[in-house]
Amino acid sequence: MTVVNTPVQIGTGRSSVQRDVVLEVNNLRIHYDTPKGDVIAVNGISFQVYRGEIVGLVGESGCGKSTAAMGILNLVQAPGHILSGEVKINGIDLLSLDERQLREKRWREIALIPQGAMNSLNPVMRVSEQIRDAIEAHTGRQPNGKLKKEVLQLLNLVGLPARAYNMYPHELSGGMKQRVCIAMAIALRPPLIIADEPTSALDVVVQRVVSQTILDVKKRLGVSVVMIGHDMGLQAQLVDRLIVMYAGNIVEIAPVQNAFQKPLHPYTQLLIASIPSIKERKPLKVTEGLTHDMRKPPPGCIFQYRCPFVMDVCRTEFPPLLEREPEHFVACHLYNGKEKN
Amino acid sequence: MATSTSAQTGNIDNLSTASKGLSLNRFDSPWLNPKFVAGCILLLIVLLMSLLGPLVYDTTKARVASSPLNLPPMWMEGGSPAHPFGTESNGRDMLAVIITGAPRSLQVGIIAAVIGMSVGVVLGSLAGYMGGWVDGVIRTLSDAIITIPALAVLIVIAAYVKNFELNTMAFILALFAWPAPTRLVRAQVLSLRERGYVRMARLSGVPPLEIMLKEMAPNMLPWLAASLSGNISGAILASASLEALGLGPTRIPTLGMTIYYAIKAAAIIRGMWWWWGFPILTLVIIFVGLFLVATGLDEIANPRLRGASSS
Amino acid sequence: MEDTPAVPLIEIRNATKIYGGGFLQSAPPIVALDNFNLTIHDKPATITTIAGESGSGKTTLANAVLGFLNLTSGQILYKGKDITTLNYEESMVFRREVQAVFQDPYEVYNPFYRVRHIFDMVVKRFKLARNKAEEREVIEDALRVVGMRGEEVLEKYPHQLSGGQRQRVMVARAYLLKPRLIVADEPVSAVDASLRAMILDVMLRLRDESHISFLYITHDLSTAYQIGNDIYVLYQGGIAECGKTPHVIEEPRHPYVQMLINSIPVPDPSVKWSDLMEIPAEEEARKMDNKGCRFYARCPHRMNRCLEALPPLYTIREGQQAACYLYEDKHAQRQPAAPDLESVNQR
Numbered sequence: 001m002t003v004v005n006t007p008v009q010i011g012t013g014r015s016s017v018q019r020d021v022v023l024e025v026n027n028l029r030i031h032y033d034t035p036k037g038d039v040i041a042v043n044g045i046s047f048q049v050y051r052g053e054i055v056g057l058v059g060e061s062g063c064g065k066s067t068a069a070m071g072i073l074n075l076v077q078a079p080g081h082i083l084s085g086e087v088k089i090n091g092i093d094l095l096s097l098d099e100r101q102l103r104e105k106r107w108r109e110i111a112l113i114p115q116g117a118m119n120s121l122n123p124v125m126r127v128s129e130q131i132r133d134a135i136e137a138h139t140g141r142q143p144n145g146k147l148k149k150e151v152l153q154l155l156n157l158v159g160l161p162a163r164a165y166n167m168y169p170h171e172l173s174g175g176m177k178q179r180v181c182i183a184m185a186i187a188l189r190p191p192l193i194i195a196d197e198p199t200s201a202l203d204v205v206v207q208r209v210v211s212q213t214i215l216d217v218k219k220r221l222g223v224s225v226v227m228i229g230h231d232m233g234l235q236a237q238l239v240d241r242l243i244v245m246y247a248g249n250i251v252e253i254a255p256v257q258n259a260f261q262k263p264l265h266p267y268t269q270l271l272i273a274s275i276p277s278i279k280e281r282k283p284l285k286v287t288e289g290l291t292h293d294m295r296k297p298p299p300g301c302i303f304q305y306r307c308p309f310v311m312d313v314c315r316t317e318f319p320p321l322l323e324r325e326p327e328h329f330v331a332c333h334l335y336n337g338k339e340k341n
Numbered sequence: 342m343a344t345s346t347s348a349q350t351g352n353i354d355n356l357s358t359a360s361k362g363l364s365l366n367r368f369d370s371p372w373l374n375p376k377f378v379a380g381c382i383l384l385l386i387v388l389l390m391s392l393l394g395p396l397v398y399d400t401t402k403a404r405v406a407s408s409p410l411n412l413p414p415m416w417m418e419g420g421s422p423a424h425p426f427g428t429e430s431n432g433r434d435m436l437a438v439i440i441t442g443a444p445r446s447l448q449v450g451i452i453a454a455v456i457g458m459s460v461g462v463v464l465g466s467l468a469g470y471m472g473g474w475v476d477g478v479i480r481t482l483s484d485a486i487i488t489i490p491a492l493a494v495l496i497v498i499a500a501y502v503k504n505f506e507l508n509t510m511a512f513i514l515a516l517f518a519w520p521a522p523t524r525l526v527r528a529q530v531l532s533l534r535e536r537g538y539v540r541m542a543r544l545s546g547v548p549p550l551e552i553m554l555k556e557m558a559p560n561m562l563p564w565l566a567a568s569l570s571g572n573i574s575g576a577i578l579a580s581a582s583l584e585a586l587g588l589g590p591t592r593i594p595t596l597g598m599t600i601y602y603a604i605k606a607a608a609i610i611r612g613m614w615w616w617w618g619f620p621i622l623t624l625v626i627i628f629v630g631l632f633l634v635a636t637g638l639d640e641i642a643n644p645r646l647r648g649a650s651s652s
Numbered sequence: 653m654e655d656t657p658a659v660p661l662i663e664i665r666n667a668t669k670i671y672g673g674g675f676l677q678s679a680p681p682i683v684a685l686d687n688f689n690l691t692i693h694d695k696p697a698t699i700t701t702i703a704g705e706s707g708s709g710k711t712t713l714a715n716a717v718l719g720f721l722n723l724t725s726g727q728i729l730y731k732g733k734d735i736t737t738l739n740y741e742e743s744m745v746f747r748r749e750v751q752a753v754f755q756d757p758y759e760v761y762n763p764f765y766r767v768r769h770i771f772d773m774v775v776k777r778f779k780l781a782r783n784k785a786e787e788r789e790v791i792e793d794a795l796r797v798v799g800m801r802g803e804e805v806l807e808k809y810p811h812q813l814s815g816g817q818r819q820r821v822m823v824a825r826a827y828l829l830k831p832r833l834i835v836a837d838e839p840v841s842a843v844d845a846s847l848r849a850m851i852l853d854v855m856l857r858l859r860d861e862s863h864i865s866f867l868y869i870t871h872d873l874s875t876a877y878q879i880g881n882d883i884y885v886l887y888q889g890g891i892a893e894c895g896k897t898p899h900v901i902e903e904p905r906h907p908y909v910q911m912l913i914n915s916i917p918v919p920d921p922s923v924k925w926s927d928l929m930e931i932p933a934e935e936e937a938r939k940m941d942n943k944g945c946r947f948y949a950r951c952p953h954r955m956n957r958c959l960e961a962l963p964p965l966y967t968i969r970e971g972q973q974a975a976c977y978l979y980e981d982k983h984a985q986r987q988p989a990a991p992d993l994e995s996v997n998q999r
Contacts, residue, residue: 060844061815203705204871208915212925230845233874233917237925256921274845275919276874278901537759544718545774546747559764 020051022191022224023072023110028085030064030071033078037295041067041080043248043302046321049192054218054225056239056256058232058271064248065228066115069194072226073112074102089192107138111185113195118177121169127155127180128165134184154183157220158213175206179213186217196228211238232275236260241327244268247302250321253329264330266307301333309334377637380570383630387443387623394440402434403441403594414615427615430606433594435619442596443623445507450577452511453518457576458569460515461522466553468523469530480527483520491517492582499588507590510583514576525568526561533557563642570635574628581624596620659732661832661865662717662750664690667726669712669889684712686889686962687726694832697863699855701876701897704886705912710869713886714837717867718752748778751826755838757818761810768806770825778829794824798854816847823854830862837869852879873916877901885909888946891965895972906974907951945977953978 030042042064049055057065070076072087074094087094089109097105114120122130131151136142142150155164158179169177178198185193195214199207215238218225227239235242235256242259244252244267252265263269298304301314313333321331372378394400402408402424413420414427414435426435468479498513499505530553533539542552583589584597587605591598603609603617669685688709692700704710715721717728719735727734730746738746754760762769771791774780781787792802798820805813805821813821819839826834836855840848856879858864870876876883877897884894885906893906904910917925944959945951951958957977966979 060846204873205705205911205915208917208925211917231917232845233919236919236921237917260919260921270846272919274849276848276872276878278874278877278913278916278918281878281898537754537756538762540720540754541760541770542773543720544747544752546744546777547773556762560762 021048022051022090023049023226024086024088025068025072026086026088028068028071028087029083030067030076030080031083032080034295039295040248040297042071043297044085045245045248045250047243047250047253049224049226051191051224052218052222053240054214054227054238056235056242057226057228057245058230058235058242059245060230062247063245065245066196068245069112069196069226069228072194073106073110103138107134107190108188109190110192110194111188111190113178113181113185113193113198115197116201117181117198118169118174118201121177121180123169125168126165127167127169127172131180131184131187135187138188150187151183154187157186157217158183159209159216173206174202175209178202178206178210182210182213182217186221186223189221190223192224192226194226194228197230198227199234200229200231207234214238232271244271247297249302249331250329251303251331253321253327255327258325258328264324264328264335265303265332266309266334267303270306301331374637374640376633376640380630380633380635380637383626383633387447387627387630390440391444391447398436398440400437400441403437404433406432408432408434411613413613426619427613429599429603429608429613429616431602433599435615438594438599439596439619439623442594442599442620443627445593445595446577446581446597446624447573447627449507449511449514449580450573452508453514453576453580454569454572456512456515457518458522458565458572460519462526462565464519465523465526466530466557469527470534470549470553476527479523483523486517486520487524489517492579495579495583496586496588499583505590507593507595510580510590511576514579517579518572518576522568522572526565529561529564530557533560563638567635567638567642570631570638574631574635577624577627577631596624658694660691660729661694661731662690662692662867663729663732664688664713664717665727665729667713667716667728668724669709669716669721670724683889685709685716685723688713688886688889688891690884692833692865692867694865695863697859697865698881699859699866699868699879701868701870701880701883702886703870703873703876703883705871707888708886709889710871710886711837712889714752714835714867714869717835718750719746744778748829749832750835751829751831751833752835752837753819753822753826753839755841757815757822757842758810760822761818763810765809766806767808767810767813767821770821771806771828774825774829780828790828791824794828795821797827797858798824799850800824816843816850819843819847819851820854823851823858827858827862827864831864833865833867834858835867835869838871839868840875841870841872848875855879873901873912885912890946890962891973891975892947893972893974893976894965895968899969899972903972905968905972905979906947906976907953907978908947909974911950945975 025048026046027044028042028046029040029044032039032041045068047055057068059065067076067080070080071082071085072094074082074087074097076082082095085095089105092105092109094102094105094110121127125133128148128151131154132142132147135147135150152162152165155162160176160179160183164172164176164180169180172180182198185195198214199210202210211234214225214227217223227235229235239256242252242254242256243250244259244265246267252259252263252268254263254268259268260272263272298315299318300316301307301310301319304310304314307314311333313336317333319331319333319336321329322335323329324335408424408428409421410428410432411430412424412428415422415425417427420427424434424436426439428434464479464483468476495513495517499510502509502513534557539552539556542556547556580589580595581597581600584595585600585604587598587601589595589598589601597620599620600617603613603620606613606616608614608616667685667688668683671682671684672679686709690700692698702710702713712721716723722736729735730738730750733742735743735746760770761767768791771794772787775787775790781790788802791806795802795805800817800820805817810818819842823839834855839855840851843851852875855866855868859866868876868880880897882895883897883900885892885900885908887908893900893904893909900909901913904913943961945954945963948954948958955977957980963975963977963980965973965975967973968979
C-alpha cells in the first residue's frame with residue numbers, strides 16, 4: 001500500500017462552545033479481504049458526534065459509509081475486518097470490548113435502524129411482542145404491566161396510534177413499520193442512534209412523515225443520530241452537521257448551512273451541484289471521471305481522477321483533514337496555506 | 342441484530358457485485374469448494390478401483406465356485422491373502438465381486454439418471470417457458486407419475502421380465518426418473534424467465550429456443566449438475582433395492598444381488614459380515630461421494646448457502 | 653400535443669390491467685391500471701414522463717408497452733396496429749423500434765458472458781453489420797454517444813464495471829438499434845447522484861439529436877422536472893394529473909400531486925419542512941367496489957361528491973388536466989391555488 005496517511009488533525013476547541021461528545025471515532029480502519037488483495041473500505045476516519053445533534057454521513061455507493069456504521073457498532077462481518085481505530089461512546093471504546101460486554105452496550109448506548117428495517121419485522125409476531133422482545137433482549141425479563149406501559153409510550157413517541165399495539169406487521173403500511181423500528185431503537189433511550197438510510201425504501205410522502213418522526217424524537221429525547229444516506233435534499237432537511245465521504249475517506253465535515261452554501265471540497269461541490277432542482281429547470285451539470293481500483297488507491301488524494309482542480313501536489317501527498325473555519329473541516333490541498341488563524 | 346443489511350448496504354461496489362448471488366459466478370471454480378473436491382475424490386477411488394482393479398487382480402474369481410468357500414477377510418483368523426476380502430458360500434471372491442459390481446451400479450445409475458434428466462430438461466423447459474396448455478399437459482403428466490409408488494411398479498415389472506440386462510433395468514428406472522427433474526427444471530425456468538437479462542434477450546427479438554440455450558442454460562449448469570448427482574444416487578439406490586429383493590440381473594454380479602444372496606444364505610446369522618458388509622460399504626462410499634459433489638455444486642449455484650463469508 | 657395526420661407512434665387506449673379476483677383466487681382483485689390513455693407521436697421527439705409511487709401502475713404500464721404482459725382490456729397500438737396481433741416481420745420491427753433501459757443495471761446482464769454479449773445479440777439479430785470490423789465500428793459509435801470507449805468495457809465482465817458504467821452501456825445498446833421509442837424504467841434510480849446528470853443528459857441528446865422519444869418512468873419528480881416534456885402522474889392505476897411538465901410541477905392542481913411536491917425535501921437547510929408533524933391517513937387497501945375517487949381517504953379537500961364516481965380528467969388550462977371534482981365547475985368561486993398543506997391538520 002503506497003498511500004501515505006498522515007494522522008488526522010481535528011482542530012481543538014476552536015469553537016467557543018464546549019459541547020458534550022457522545023460518539024468519538026478515531027482513525028477507524030476497515031479492510032475487506034478479497035482473493036486479489038485487501039480492499040480499503042474505510043481508510044482511517046475520525047469524527048465526533050455531539051449530544052442532541054443529527055449528523056449526516058453522505059457519500060455515494062461504495063464510499064464506505066455503511067461499512068463505517070457497521071464498524072462503529074462492531075458488527076463488521078467477514079470478509080471485512082476492523083484493522084484499527086477507536087470508537088468511544090461516552091468514553092468507552094466499543095472496539096475493545098468482548099462480545100458479552102458489547103451486547104450489554106448495544107441498544108442501551110447505541111442503537112441501529114438498518115436499511116429496509118421494516119422488512120425485518122417478524123411477520124408472525126404482533127408489534128407489541130416485537131418491541132417487548134427488543135427491550136427484554138437487552139434488559140432481561142421485565143414485569144408485564146411495566147413493559148406494556150413502556151411500549152405504549154414508545155408508540156406514542158413515534159406517532160403511532162395505540163391500536164398499533166396489537167397489530168401484525170402486514171397490517172401496517174411501510175411508513176408505520178419503519179416507525180415501529182424507530183420505536184425499537186429508542187426503547188432503551190440510547191444516547192446515540194445510527195440510522196442507515198431509514199427512508200430509502202419509502203415513498204416520498206411517507207418519507208417525510210418518517211423523517212419528521214426522527215426529528216421529533218430527537219427533540220423530545222435529546223438523542224443524537226448519525227443519519228446515513230445519499231439523498232442530499234433529505235440531509236438538508238434533517239441534519240445539523242454533514243460528513244462527506246469518498247472512497248473510504250472523509251473529505252469534508254461542515255455545519256449543514258456551510259455544506260450547502262459554501263462547500264469547500266470539490267467532491268462536495270459536485271454532490272451539491274448534482275441535486276436536481278424542483279424549482280427551476282436548469283441545464284444538467286455533467287461530470288466525467290473514472291473511479292480508481294479500490295484495491296490500489298493512488299498515492300495522494302483519492303479524488304484526483306475526478307477533481308476538476310487537481311494539482312501536482314494532489315498526486316503525491318495525501319491531504320489531511322484540517323479545520324478551515326469553526327467546525328468546518330476539509331481534506332484538500334486547495335486550502336493549504338489558507339488556514340484561518 | 343436485526344438484519345443482514347451489513348452485507349448489502351453501501352458496500353464497495355465492485356466487491357459486493359463480485360459476490361452477488363447469481364447462478365454461475367465465473368470466479369468460483371468448483372475446485373475451490375472442499376465438499377465438491379472431497380466428493381470427487383471418493384468417486385474417483387471407486388472409479389479407479391473399477392478400472393484398474395481387473396489389471397491387478399484376477400476378477401475371474403467373481404465367478405461362482407472359483408474360490409474356496411466361506412473364507413473370512415485376510416486380517417481375520419482363517420483368512421488368506423489370496424482372497425483379501427474373503428469369499429462367500431457360492432465360491433465367489435468378495436474383492437473381485439466388488440471390483441466388477443461397483444462399476445455396474447454406477448452404470449445403471451448414470452444411464453437412468455441421464456435419460457431421466459434429459460427428458461426432464463426438455464419437458465421442464467418447454468413447460469416453464471411456453472406456459473399455457475403445454476405447461477398444463479406436462480405438469481399433469483409429471484405430477485401424476487410422481488404419485489405412483491415407483492418401487493412397487495418396478496417390482497411388478499421386474500418380476501415379469503425374467504433375466505434382464507443391466508441396461509434394461511436402467512431404462513425401466515428412467516421411466517420413473519424423469520418427473521422430478523421436469524418439475525424442478527420447470528420451476529427454475531419460470532424464475533429465470535423474469536430475470537433482467539432474459540427480458541433483454543426477449544426485447545432483442547431472440548427466439549425462445551435460443552434464449553433457453555444461450556441465456557438460461559449456462560446459468561442453470563451448476564444447479565443441473567447438482568441435480569444430476571442427486572438423481573444418480575436415487576437411481577443407484579432404486580436399482581440396488583430391486584436387486585436386493587432378488588429382481589436384478591442374475592448372470593453378472595452386482596452389489597445389490599450380492600446382498601440378496603447374502604440374505605438368502607442367512608449370512609447375518611452365520612456371522613459372515615464380509616458378504617454383505619463390503620457391498621454396502623461400497624454403496625455408501627458412492628452415495629456419500631455423490632452427495633458431497635451435489636452439495637458442493639449446490640453451494641456454487643447458490644452462494645447464499647455458503648454462509649456469512651459470502652457477499 | 654398537436655394533432656398530426658400521421659399515425660401516432662404509440663397509442664394506449666383504455667388500458668386496464670386487473671390482477672386476481674378470478675373465481676379461484678382468494679385475494680380481492682387489484683386494479684393495477686385503470687383505463688389509461690396516452691398518445692406519443694413520432695415527430696417531434698418528446699420525453700413523456702410517467703410519474704408515480706410504488707403501486708401506482710407505472711411499472712405495469714411499462715411492461716405492457718414492451719409486450720411483457722397482457723392487458724385485461726384496452727389496447728396498445730404501435731403505428732396503428734395492436735401489438736398483440738403483430739406477425740413475425742411486424743414484431744421484429746416493433747422490437748427494433750421500441751427499446752428499453754431498466755432500473756437495475758446489474759440484473760440485465762447475463763453474468764456468464766462478457767459485456768460485449770449484449771451488443772453481439774442485437775447486431776446478429778437485426779443484422780446491423782456485415783462483418784466483425786463493421787460490427788466493432790457500430791458498437792464504438794454507440795458507446796461514443798454515452799461517452800465511453802469499447803476498450804474500456806467490451807471485454808470485461810459485468811461485475812467489473814461500476815453501476816453507472818453498466819447503465820450507460822445499456823443506453824448505448826438501446827441507441828444501437830436507432831429505435832423510435834425508448835422505455836426507460838427508473839433508469840437513474842440505482843445510479844449515483846453525480847452520474848445521474850450524465851445519463852439524463854444522454855437522454856436529452858438522444859431526443860434532440862437522434863429524434864428518439866422516451867417514455868420515462870420514475871418516482872422522482874425532480875428529474876422529471878428537468879427533462880420531461882409532458883408528464884402523467886399516476887395514483888393507484890389512474891391518472892391524477894397530466895399535462896406539460898412545467899405546468900404540473902410548478903402549479904399542481906390535484907391534491908395528491910400537491911402533497912407529493914410538498915413532500916420533496918428541499919436541498920436548502922434554511923428552508924425546512926414545517927415543524928408540524930403531519931400524518932397523512934394511511935393508504936387503505938384498494939377496494940374494487942370503491943366507486944369513487946381513489947385518493948378520498950387521504951385527501952384534505954374531500955367532499956361527498958368524491959365518493960359517487962371516479963372523477964374524470966378536467967381541463968384546468970391548456971396543457972394541464974386533473975382528475976378531481978374540485979375542478980368540475982370551471983366557473984366555481986373556489987379555485988384553490990396550490991393550498992398550503994401545512995395549514996391542514998391531519999390526524
